[in-house]
Amino acid sequence: MFATVPVPTALHICGYTIDLMPHIGATGALAFSFEEKVEVKDARRLLGDVVSIGNVAPVRTLLNGDPDDVLREARKCFADGVDVLAPGCAVPPLTRLENLRAMAAAATTN
Numbered sequence: 001m002f003a004t005v006p007v008p009t010a011l012h013i014c015g016y017t018i019d020l021m022p023h024i025g026a027t028g029a030l031a032f033s034f035e036e037k038v039e040v041k042d043a044r045r046l047l048g049d050v051v052s053i054g055n056v057a058p059v060r061t062l063l064n065g066d067p068d069d070v071l072r073e074a075r076k077c078f079a080d081g082v083d084v085l086a087p088g089c090a091v092p093p094l095t096r097l098e099n100l101r102a103m104a105a106a107a108t109t110n
């Protein structure tokens, strides 16, 4: 699928994607972004050589949590083996800047 695109590619699929993960590498995507519905540990095991991107909960944590919640969840993502820290899906438009800064802080101190 991605072989004709001459740049590094990442694929995002919303929802519970654990059944798809063993097949993501066959798409040619370099990386896979997934939601918090899938545990990072499970994703890391199933994705093989595909880079994992995720998966701080966009609504529960980024929108409705506080910076401590974001830091805690981000650190768990790293502890569980995520390669690239990111929201599990799109960032809700009303997300407070302090929560996004907390996620960036977690990434730079990891």
Ligand SMILES: [Zn+2]
Residues within 6 Å of the ligand: 012, 013, 014, 015, 035, 088, 089, 090
């Ligand atoms: Zn999504």
